[in-house]
Amino acid sequence: MYRRNFFEYIASDFYNAMSIISLITDFGTEDEYAGIMKGVIYTVNPSARIVDITHNLEPQGIIQAAYVIASSYHYFPPGTVHIIVVDPGVGSNRAIIALEKNDHVFLAPDNGVLTLILKDDHIGAVIRVENSDFFLNPVSRTFHGRDIFAPVGAHISKGLNIKKLGPPLSRDKIKQIDIPVPKILSKYAVMGNIISIDRFGNLITNISLHDIENILKTSSANKIEIIAGKTRISGLSMNYASVRPQQQLAVIGSRGYLEIAVNRGNAKYILGAQKGESVKVRTVKPE
Amino acid sequence: MYRRNFFEYIASDFYNAMSIISLITDFGTEDEYAGIMKGVIYTVNPSARIVDITHNLEPQGIIQAAYVIASSYHYFPPGTVHIIVVDPGVGSNRAIIALEKNDHVFLAPDNGVLTLILKDDHIGAVIRVENSDFFLNPVSRTFHGRDIFAPVGAHISKGLNIKKLGPPLSRDKIKQIDIPVPKILSKYAVMGNIISIDRFGNLITNISLHDIENILKTSSANKIEIIAGKTRISGLSMNYASVRPQQQLAVIGSRGYLEIAVNRGNAKYILGAQKGESVKVRTVKPE
Amino acid sequence: MYRRNFFEYIASDFYNAMSIISLITDFGTEDEYAGIMKGVIYTVNPSARIVDITHNLEPQGIIQAAYVIASSYHYFPPGTVHIIVVDPGVGSNRAIIALEKNDHVFLAPDNGVLTLILKDDHIGAVIRVENSDFFLNPVSRTFHGRDIFAPVGAHISKGLNIKKLGPPLSRDKIKQIDIPVPKILSKYAVMGNIISIDRFGNLITNISLHDIENILKTSSANKIEIIAGKTRISGLSMNYASVRPQQQLAVIGSRGYLEIAVNRGNAKYILGAQKGESVKVRTVKPE
Numbered sequence: 001m002y003r004r005n006f007f008e009y010i011a012s013d014f015y016n017a018m019s020i021i022s023l024i025t026d027f028g029t030e031d032e033y034a035g036i037m038k039g040v041i042y043t044v045n046p047s048a049r050i051v052d053i054t055h056n057l058e059p060q061g062i063i064q065a066a067y068v069i070a071s072s073y074h075y076f077p078p079g080t081v082h083i084i085v086v087d088p089g090v091g092s093n094r095a096i097i098a099l100e101k102n103d104h105v106f107l108a109p110d111n112g113v114l115t116l117i118l119k120d121d122h123i124g125a126v127i128r129v130e131n132s133d134f135f136l137n138p139v140s141r142t143f144h145g146r147d148i149f150a151p152v153g154a155h156i157s158k159g160l161n162i163k164k165l166g167p168p169l170s171r172d173k174i175k176q177i178d179i180p181v182p183k184i185l186s187k188y189a190v191m192g193n194i195i196s197i198d199r200f201g202n203l204i205t206n207i208s209l210h211d212i213e214n215i216l217k218t219s220s221a222n223k224i225e226i227i228a229g230k231t232r233i234s235g236l237s238m239n240y241a242s243v244r245p246q247q248q249l250a251v252i253g254s255r256g257y258l259e260i261a262v263n264r265g266n267a268k269y270i271l272g273a274q275k276g277e278s279v280k281v282r283t284v285k286p287e
Numbered sequence: 288m289y290r291r292n293f294f295e296y297i298a299s300d301f302y303n304a305m306s307i308i309s310l311i312t313d314f315g316t317e318d319e320y321a322g323i324m325k326g327v328i329y330t331v332n333p334s335a336r337i338v339d340i341t342h343n344l345e346p347q348g349i350i351q352a353a354y355v356i357a358s359s360y361h362y363f364p365p366g367t368v369h370i371i372v373v374d375p376g377v378g379s380n381r382a383i384i385a386l387e388k389n390d391h392v393f394l395a396p397d398n399g400v401l402t403l404i405l406k407d408d409h410i411g412a413v414i415r416v417e418n419s420d421f422f423l424n425p426v427s428r429t430f431h432g433r434d435i436f437a438p439v440g441a442h443i444s445k446g447l448n449i450k451k452l453g454p455p456l457s458r459d460k461i462k463q464i465d466i467p468v469p470k471i472l473s474k475y476a477v478m479g480n481i482i483s484i485d486r487f488g489n490l491i492t493n494i495s496l497h498d499i500e501n502i503l504k505t506s507s508a509n510k511i512e513i514i515a516g517k518t519r520i521s522g523l524s525m526n527y528a529s530v531r532p533q534q535q536l537a538v539i540g541s542r543g544y545l546e547i548a549v550n551r552g553n554a555k556y557i558l559g560a561q562k563g564e565s566v567k568v569r570t571v572k573p574e
Numbered sequence: 575m576y577r578r579n580f581f582e583y584i585a586s587d588f589y590n591a592m593s594i595i596s597l598i599t600d601f602g603t604e605d606e607y608a609g610i611m612k613g614v615i616y617t618v619n620p621s622a623r624i625v626d627i628t629h630n631l632e633p634q635g636i637i638q639a640a641y642v643i644a645s646s647y648h649y650f651p652p653g654t655v656h657i658i659v660v661d662p663g664v665g666s667n668r669a670i671i672a673l674e675k676n677d678h679v680f681l682a683p684d685n686g687v688l689t690l691i692l693k694d695d696h697i698g699a700v701i702r703v704e705n706s707d708f709f710l711n712p713v714s715r716t717f718h719g720r721d722i723f724a725p726v727g728a729h730i731s732k733g734l735n736i737k738k739l740g741p742p743l744s745r746d747k748i749k750q751i752d753i754p755v756p757k758i759l760s761k762y763a764v765m766g767n768i769i770s771i772d773r774f775g776n777l778i779t780n781i782s783l784h785d786i787e788n789i790l791k792t793s794s795a796n797k798i799e800i801i802a803g804k805t806r807i808s809g810l811s812m813n814y815a816s817v818r819p820q821q822q823l824a825v826i827g828s829r830g831y832l833e834i835a836v837n838r839g840n841a842k843y844i845l846g847a848q849k850g851e852s853v854k855v856r857t858v859k860p861e
Contacts, residue, residue: 028486032359033338037361072606078612088551090794091526141526143541181860199602239715254717264662315773319646322627326650378813428813430828
């Protein structure tokens, strides 16, 4: 009898506690801030697996954080706790939210970073995090990543029900931010924006494959043209290498959105593009 | 009988070996140096948990390393091994030190990086690391991070008593560096320096809350003014968001020291500040 | 009976599954790409240990990747899976290779990154990775790191025989790139190149200790001189600290190759050196 329980204890403790904690912050990796959060996490849950999604968001980059978490979380196993600390309001009366969706838990300040996560119907419990039993003591006014997010996230990763963290919060009360969405210009054209530029200089827009399919559906044309500043690109390529080196192309990128790229080159520099610039997609009649 | 031992073996090996190793280096993350250290650590202790505190110290940044380790280590669980490799003297006759304090172990070159760690009375064993049984073989002249610090740290994380690493070293013999400390200008004023600037542009000084309380205690005034170059700030704020965006403020930061910041802005750029510049705090009479 | 099996199950599953996955990419750490790969890896193998060797290769830096993996892999434990994603041809018909060597497994696009790994005689199985049972579904055209490399690497780390991934590939068919090698100028001199410059500004050449021993062997001289642009350095130093601060020196670095460095300074800036520049070593007669 004893042995069986002990067995189960080892096995269950070991496997259950092995959940993943992902981190998205604007702390950078020059300073000790992200490392300290990990120290706190391991103090609470020595079996956690911590994944840095990024610490290099631009400071106070709430929109960027909203995109990064939305395009990342579903590649993590169920049970993952995602901690997002982009928090210019730290220490003020902004709330901290714990939210369940599709077996993932999100822990973030209530400043709009969860806007895209809220954009569908699988939202479970939403809690306002207030129970200081799970915080470091004392809590500083300037580093809640260390004092609240890290220990609370670690407790959740050990199996704590988020309902123990504070009162429920109505989903409608969560702060949302305006995320630029493409405009339908006509049945044949849609206008979006460059919403981020990655390390390769690829220009990532907010125009989805779905948006492009829509204008193709309503048009007799079956080709598209992509226009960004003085750049005109004809049609979508299957991959970066499908044009000659240093030549521009458009692809549906790994996030599912239209990207403008240069094969083995940097579209940002070669095309002189900036974040926020508009990008138009329109159908063209075959000649 | 056999089974019981086997049980215990799994459990103890698993739980004991799960200790944390933190890394502070100036290796950067462009090159393979930090990754190779981790390969060596896992070869010795496959159950280690490795936390990067930072690899982006300025090259040979001994003072910066001294601050980073002092403000980080106590957020890690007891038993953590902290490896600090900022080591311009690598391969020379500088010693390598293993030092115990409050159930943490520090492994570092004897060049002053442990100066702040030595600043209180809980120092345990101090060892000069010389026992090459725990080194890679051969030991290079230029990369002791890989050849000595990584394998020795991994052995300690598996439970090796640091006394097996070499002869004891008198605490007084450890090299210390001059860390700039604030000067008491009068009963009403203290003068310190900007000792680091973080990714957000926050100006972190060496003036502690304690220093400020001291001048308030001896003064009839109950307000302070902070002066840095042409910048004058009245009083301490509770958090960054307690002034309007782009406005300057002073707070006690997460390290426990006075910081000058700009809400949702970069104090370094906006105030034109440099590391090393002096910062004065003085009491002011209420008008 | 049952218990014994269960025991063994826990123990074997736990210890076997604990293998290491190393990552070398040009994804940077600004974007979520590397973090997403880790999410996918942990979804397949929750017990994996992931080590970032570097994500900061220059974009499409195939030669640099070839050096980094060759100088890193042997510091990792046997059984490590090394994933290298520097892949400008992603989505084209370039193959993906899984290759065994000395109990390590390498997973990389067939674009030359494994050139230096192929340079000796311990190559085991070589497989063309084609079995989509181990891929994410669907596979995108632009992010095989996420859709193929991460899940395949994770399955290998759980013990999957690489022969299940696709047909064998002849070693001769693997794409190799020209890696610059030193030229023997005479019995007394060898000419190489600066092949990388690390974060410290150290100039790392492709001239090995072996090359230098060769010219010393055939010469009556027993001293060497190193010439790079206008810089002349007499003899090899034992370590960086063996000359005065800010003075130039030459050492055999941690990769086993000749490096030109400046003690506590940056040789790249001080000597005005560039990657690719030639470096000559010749014997000199004692005067």
